[in-house]
Amino acid sequence: MTSLSQSNSLRGRVRGGDNSPLSMAFLFLLWFSVFFAFVFLLTLIVTTWIDGAARLDLRMFTEFPSSAPEDAGARPAILGSLMVISVTALFTLPLGIAAGIHLEEFANRRNWFNRAIELNVQNLAAVPSIVYGLLTLGALTAMGVRDKNIVIAGAMALSLLILPVVIIVTRESLRAVPLEIREGSLALGATPLQTLFRQTLPSAVPGIATGSILALSRALGEAAPLLILGALVFVSFDPNGLFSGYTTLPIQIFNWTGRPQEEFHVLAAATSIVLLGLLLAMNSIAITIRNRFQQRW
Amino acid sequence: MATNNVKKSDQKSGTKKSAETTVRIVTADHGPVSEIVIPALECQDVDVFYGSFRAVSDVNMAFGKNEITALIGPSGCGKSTLLRSLNRMNDLVDGARVTGSVTFHGENIYAPEVDAIEVRRRIGMVFQKPNPFPKSIYDNVAYGPRVIGMKPDNMDDLVEEALTQAALWDEVKDKLKQTAFGLSGGQQQRLCIARTIAVKPDIILMDEPCSALDPIATKRIEDLMLELTKDYTIVIVTHNMQQAARVADRTAFFTALPDETTGNRTGVLVEFDRTSEIFTNPKDVRTEDYISGRFG
Numbered sequence: 001m002t003s004l005s006q007s008n009s010l011r012g013r014v015r016g017g018d019n020s021p022l023s024m025a026f027l028f029l030l031w032f033s034v035f036f037a038f039v040f041l042l043t044l045i046v047t048t049w050i051d052g053a054a055r056l057d058l059r060m061f062t063e064f065p066s067s068a069p070e071d072a073g074a075r076p077a078i079l080g081s082l083m084v085i086s087v088t089a090l091f092t093l094p095l096g097i098a099a100g101i102h103l104e105e106f107a108n109r110r111n112w113f114n115r116a117i118e119l120n121v122q123n124l125a126a127v128p129s130i131v132y133g134l135l136t137l138g139a140l141t142a143m144g145v146r147d148k149n150i151v152i153a154g155a156m157a158l159s160l161l162i163l164p165v166v167i168i169v170t171r172e173s174l175r176a177v178p179l180e181i182r183e184g185s186l187a188l189g190a191t192p193l194q195t196l197f198r199q200t201l202p203s204a205v206p207g208i209a210t211g212s213i214l215a216l217s218r219a220l221g222e223a224a225p226l227l228i229l230g231a232l233v234f235v236s237f238d239p240n241g242l243f244s245g246y247t248t249l250p251i252q253i254f255n256w257t258g259r260p261q262e263e264f265h266v267l268a269a270a271t272s273i274v275l276l277g278l279l280l281a282m283n284s285i286a287i288t289i290r291n292r293f294q295q296r297w
Numbered sequence: 298m299a300t301n302n303v304k305k306s307d308q309k310s311g312t313k314k315s316a317e318t319t320v321r322i323v324t325a326d327h328g329p330v331s332e333i334v335i336p337a338l339e340c341q342d343v344d345v346f347y348g349s350f351r352a353v354s355d356v357n358m359a360f361g362k363n364e365i366t367a368l369i370g371p372s373g374c375g376k377s378t379l380l381r382s383l384n385r386m387n388d389l390v391d392g393a394r395v396t397g398s399v400t401f402h403g404e405n406i407y408a409p410e411v412d413a414i415e416v417r418r419r420i421g422m423v424f425q426k427p428n429p430f431p432k433s434i435y436d437n438v439a440y441g442p443r444v445i446g447m448k449p450d451n452m453d454d455l456v457e458e459a460l461t462q463a464a465l466w467d468e469v470k471d472k473l474k475q476t477a478f479g480l481s482g483g484q485q486q487r488l489c490i491a492r493t494i495a496v497k498p499d500i501i502l503m504d505e506p507c508s509a510l511d512p513i514a515t516k517r518i519e520d521l522m523l524e525l526t527k528d529y530t531i532v533i534v535t536h537n538m539q540q541a542a543r544v545a546d547r548t549a550f551f552t553a554l555p556d557e558t559t560g561n562r563t564g565v566l567v568e569f570d571r572t573s574e575i576f577t578n579p580k581d582v583r584t585e586d587y588i589s590g591r592f593g
Contacts, residue, residue, distance in 0.1 A: 110391050180428035184489070187386060188441035188496055189418025198444065203431060295431050 045276070052269025060270055064236045065252070069263030074271045076235040077252035080151070081278070083239050084248055085220050087155035088162070093212055096163050100170025100208075105196060125164035132160040133225025140229075149230040152242040157225040162215040169211025173204035177295075206293035213286035217279050223250035249275040335362040337500055337530040338383060338420070342397035345375065345382050347390065351556065352378045353564040356397075358549055360500070365522060365531045367541035367572065370551035371587065375564020376534045379551075380502050383532065384420035385413040401500075418445050421493035425505040427485035429477035429492075434460075434469050437477045437488055441496040455495060462528075463491035464521050483514025487521065494525075501525065503533040507540065519544050538588055541572065548575040550584045 063073025103121075107114040136157040140148050177200050185195040232247050233255040239246040247255075249271055256268035336359035345353040353375035360366045368376040378387070385406060387393040398405040406416045430437050438456045442449060449455040456473070460466040465487040469480070477488055486506060493501055503522075507515040522531055522544050535541050541548050549569040553562040568575060568584045579585040 108391060178428070180424060180426060181430060183386065183389070183422075183424060184428040184430065184492075185440070185444070186389065187384070187417055187422035187424075188444065188492065189414055190441075190444040191414050194444045198440070199430060 055270040077249045080246035081248040084154045088158040091159040096166030100167045104171040104174040130224040133228035150243045158219040165215040173207030177203045210286040210290040217282040337362040339400040344396045348392040351563045364546040367545035367548045368534045374551040374553045420500040421498035423503045435473040459491040459495035463487045500530045545572045548572045
């Protein structure tokens with residue numbers, strides 16, 4: 001009997017089983033937090049689905065917005081979102097990854113200037129998106145650009161928004177590569193650049209890709225900086241270039257939600273499902289990359 | 298750069314100078330340096346600094362060609378620091394600098410016109426923890442020759458030769474394309490040695506190469522080291538005195554002494570001699586205390 005109770009108590013301890021009231025209360029609090037978050041997400045998805053499923057049909061993908069709800073679709077918004085996010089990726093990834101590599105691998109950390117940059121990159125990651133919209137607006141005005149509701153301007157604002165995030169994930173992925181790998185390469189007579197491109201960076205790519213995709217999906221859901229730049233809310237044409245007018249999914253949702261007719265609210269819900277689907281797809285790709293290619297040391 | 302630093306430390310103050318003198322007295326009778334017939338590498342007045350902290354002071358010694366030289370001493374005595382300054386691996390540490398000269402093939406490797414990359418190619422290094430690259434066994438060995446632009450007639454032969462010299466070929470010849478992480482710790486360390494041999498260096502520096510290995514794997518590495526002296530000069534840092542006694546032709550004993558001006562401990566060479574002399578007839582009482590286990 002004693003041995004049995006002993007083994008039970010041991011098992012309890014191994015599982016972290018401390019039975020005091022305080023720890024039980026804490027455990028309950030943790031469960032409640034998880035439950036709360038989960039219920040919140042589930043409610044969102046279910047209600048959106050119930051509201052929007054009726055209009056989640058082919059028209060959503062093929063039709064332009066219209067004053068007649070039964071003819072309206074989000075085609076330009078879907079194309080606009082994809083286009084803006086692609087251009088954002090083109091701007092951000094080379095710049096952000098290069099900056100991250102420089103700060104992590106080459107910059108002298110004892111230099112106050114580099115330390116100041118490091119600190120500021122961290123702070124910039126926390127700046128609200130609307131501020132980047134205003135910054136882009138100001139910059140374009142100073143440059144004398146009159147039409148700011150163009151794809152390239154939106155992509156610039158979103159790039160500024162996620163650039164700090166990309167820099168930070170690049171640095172963290174590089175830092176996760178053990179110093180011994182760099183030393184092993186350098187001790188063979190490899191140059192620092194060879195070491196970077198043949199050892200450090202390939203090992204860090206899964207982390208960089210995952211983080212960058214997550215950053216891009218954040219940009220995909222942004223409406224505020226694009227609205228500041230005057231992104232169109234009613235677009236009856238496909239965006240066809242860097243200087244074309246455009247709308248994106250969040251803006252389209254914003255627009256339809258503001259209409260008085262109930263049918264447009266249904267459309268907004270259906271568009272939300274499309275946006276959620278797109279985000280889910282991107283995040284799945286990120287998780288797949290992480291699980292498939294992540295290097296364990 | 299190096300000469301500038303020397304000047305700076307000389308200019309500092311008279312007290313500093315007296316500290317240096319103390320250190321010099323301590324290390325005065327260390328060496329039958331002249332006894333080494335062909336030195337592969339020679340240290341003259343080598344000081345290693347991290348920022349303003351002097352980690353190693355005034356080392357004068359030579360490493361004989363095709364010999365194994367062991368660096369022993371308690372933790373923090375600067376032996377690993379010295380080892381890393383022999384192929385300019387210390388350059389990679391922010392704020393690290395070396396004064397004095399390390400002569401290799403008649404040239405100071407710290408001279409401004411000398412390329413650190415070339416130095417590291419000619420003086421290879423094996424680390425404490427086996428650090429294979431996340432690649433196949435074959436690619437681990439072929440990596441060095443590829444990056445330094447060696448154009449062997451046949452890379453396969455070069456890889457086989459290096460793995461054979463490192464006494465690993467028979468164990469891995471059927472799984473060259475498999476990841477190096479699948480090997481045991483001892484095999485990984487021999488792979489790292491093979492990788493170093495593949496670029497055909499003159500000297501191999503080993504920083505406690507067996508400290509992460511079991512006794513059997515250690516024995517294999519030691520046998521391998523003795524075998525490698527046919528073609529290479531080896532310098533090994535070890536915490537294991539028996540290991541030094543077993544493999545080294547010559548042994549240098551280092552210890553850490555407080556600097557008189559700053560009070561910071563700095564590594565000094567106490568005694569450098571034939572291994573048999575060091576272990577049976579040490580000249581310095583501190584060496585004797587250390588090897589007999591009374592200290593350290």
